[in-house]
Amino acid sequence: MAKPIAGPEIERLIQLLAKLPGLGPRSARRATLHLVKRKDQLLAPLAEAMDRARANVLVCSNCGNIDTRDPCTICSDATRDQSTVVVVEDVSDLWALERAKALNAAYHVLGGVLSPLEGVGPEDLTIRRLVERVAEGGISEVIVAVNATVEGQTTAHYLIDQLAGFDLKITRLAHGVPVGGELDYLDEGTLSAAMRARTAF
Amino acid sequence: MAKPIAGPEIERLIQLLAKLPGLGPRSARRATLHLVKRKDQLLAPLAEAMDRARANVLVCSNCGNIDTRDPCTICSDATRDQSTVVVVEDVSDLWALERAKALNAAYHVLGGVLSPLEGVGPEDLTIRRLVERVAEGGISEVIVAVNATVEGQTTAHYLIDQLAGFDLKITRLAHGVPVGGELDYLDEGTLSAAMRARTAF
Ligand SMILES: [Zn+2]
Ligand SMILES: [Zn+2]
Numbered sequence: 056m057a058k059p060i061a062g063p064e065i066e067r068l069i070q071l072l073a074k075l076p077g078l079g080p081r082s083a084r085r086a087t088l089h090l091v092k093r094k095d096q097l098l099a100p101l102a103e104a105m106d107r108a109r110a111n112v113l114v115c116s117n118c119g120n121i122d123t124r125d126p127c128t129i130c131s132d133a134t135r136d137q138s139t140v141v142v143v144e145d146v147s148d149l150w151a152l153e154r155a156k157a158l159n160a161a162y163h164v165l166g167g168v169l170s171p172l173e174g175v176g177p178e179d180l181t182i183r184r185l186v187e188r189v190a191e192g193g194i195s196e197v198i199v200a201v202n203a204t205v206e207g208q209t210t211a212h213y214l215i216d217q218l219a220g221f222d223l224k225i226t227r228l229a230h231g232v233p234v235g236g237e238l239d240y241l242d243e244g245t246l247s248a249a250m251r252a253r254t255a256f
Numbered sequence: 257m258a259k260p261i262a263g264p265e266i267e268r269l270i271q272l273l274a275k276l277p278g279l280g281p282r283s284a285r286r287a288t289l290h291l292v293k294r295k296d297q298l299l300a301p302l303a304e305a306m307d308r309a310r311a312n313v314l315v316c317s318n319c320g321n322i323d324t325r326d327p328c329t330i331c332s333d334a335t336r337d338q339s340t341v342v343v344v345e346d347v348s349d350l351w352a353l354e355r356a357k358a359l360n361a362a363y364h365v366l367g368g369v370l371s372p373l374e375g376v377g378p379e380d381l382t383i384r385r386l387v388e389r390v391a392e393g394g395i396s397e398v399i400v401a402v403n404a405t406v407e408g409q410t411t412a413h414y415l416i417d418q419l420a421g422f423d424l425k426i427t428r429l430a431h432g433v434p435v436g437g438e439l440d441y442l443d444e445g446t447l448s449a450a451m452r453a454r455t456a457f
Contacts, residue, residue: 058333060354062324064308071302075279075287082278088348089277090306091313091322098313101272102306105291107265109299112292121292123263132259147289153261 065091117188119164119181121146129162137161138195142185142214144168144202152200160198163188168206169213180210182217189221196224203230266292318389320365320382322347330363338362339396343386343415345369345403353401361399364389369407370414381411383418390422397425404431 059066065087073083090098108123115127118140122128129135129149139160143149149162165180177183188194199214201207215225230248232241241249260267266288274284291299309324316328319341323329330336330350340361344350350363366381378384389395400415402408416426431449433442442450 058335058354058360059329060351061322061329062312064305064312064324065322068302068305068309071298071305074298076290077279077283077287078276084351085348086276086278087309088322088351091309092347094310094313097272097275098306098310101269102303102310104265104269104272105299105303105306108269108288108292109295109303111263111265112295121262121266121289123265128260128262134259146293147286150261150285150289153259159259 115164117184118162119146119166119184120149120162121164135159135161138193139198140185140188140194140196141198141200143200144207144210148200148202158198163197165201165210168201168204168210170206177213182214185214186217189218189223194223196226199225199227316365318385319363320347320367320385321350321363322365336360336362339394340399341386341389341395341397342399342401344401345408345411349401349403359399364398366402366411369402369405369411371407378414383415386415387418390419390424395424397427400426400428 068090069080069083069087072078072086073080075083078086090101111123112121113123113125114120115122115125115130117126117130120127120129124131130137136159139158140163141149141152141158141160142163142165143152144165144167146164149164152158152162163181163185165182165185167175167180169175169177169180185197189197197214197218199211201211211227218225229252230245231252232238232245232249238246269291270281270284270288273279273287274281276284279287291302312324313322314324314326315321316323316326316331318327318331321328321330325332331338337360340359341364342350342353342359342361343364343366344353345366345368347365350365353359353363364382364386366383366386368376368381370376370378370381386398390398398415398419400412402412412428419426430453431446432453433439433446433450439447
């Protein structure tokens with residue numbers, strides 16, 4: 056923009072909104088205009104919701120999930136099978152599995168993957184706490200749901216080593232063809248895995 | 257979502273962010289996670305920026321633009337040609353023209369278009385103020401930059417009628433082929449207009 060077209064408060068709002076994933080500079084302008092036209096219905100409630108989230112968000116000391124209570128909503132949910140723990144890299148993975156209603160279980164959020172290149176070691180993740188949870192008892196299955204990347208698999212193997220001494224079922228997500236996925240677009244590793252794991256009609 | 261996976265503060269933030277244009281429920285979740293992981297760097301500044309915008313945003317009493325000062329930044333800009341007024345439907349059109357650096361002029365934001373079907377009459381728009389501005393003097397050209405829709409054109413004709421008594425140049429945007437536009441995809445009206453308005457190389 057060659058010249059300022061609005062006061063600094065509006066320009067700042069555009070700049071900050073543009074930092075959200077999914078919003079570029081252009082859509083940040085549209086969102087800002089949408090907000091300032093709806094001061095009472097949307098802008099004020101959103102400012103307040105952000106302020107409350109800022110003041111209340113914390114990391115669950117049990118599982119590493121992000122919530123506004125500790126233990127988190129999921130760890131406190133007695134209707135979940137707390138004996139099954141799904142280990143994920145990030146809270147976004149937890150949310151994705153919950154959206155899919157994949158399982159009514161507990162979680163453990165690692166906070167990343169082991170990456171010697173990026174200097175991420177076991178102490179940078181919540182691995183020690185996972186081992187503690189298992190040692191405390193009451194967990195019968197750990198589902199290692201890390202991403203199917205090299206670093207994810209390295210992390211999975213490290214976890215399996217750490218959990219080797221316990222009487223525990225350790226599983227991982229099945230590889231296969233995504234639902235609705237076209238074979239043509241899938242990589243060879245996925246196709247081979249799907250073929251090996253084929254099931255009867 | 258079958259079960260709550262986070263406290264009400266986080267769920268509320270997701271719900272409100274999902275109301276922004278360009279963000280659906282899924283991207284609102286991603287944005288929320290992005291924010292709560294960056295409490296100090298992004299969430300707190302954004303909450304504050306929204307609060308400031310909410311407290312300070314107003315509609316320019318001269319031109320109908322949205323800003324945090326009245327008269328607005330554009331009306332107060334002495335380096336702009338304030339004798340040329342570009343009439344637009346919405347602030348978003350003003351921003352689009354400014355992004356394009358189309359002209360270094362003043363604006364007048366109508367706040368919509370005439371629409372008998374939706375009960376929008378002249379008094380619902382800032383038409384009276386536009387006539388006042390012209391009557392106050394100092395304006396030599398009004399560029400009617402409303403959208404090329406039926407209602408936009410109805411509004412344009414109404415404006416031209418209202419401004420007929422003044423010594424004033426009234427112009428409109430040229431129709432033509434969008435820069436980078438493929439002829440194949442353009443409607444016949446645009447193509448005919450572009451042909452009639454053809455210029456020499
Ligand atoms: Zn938890
Ligand atoms: Zn103004």
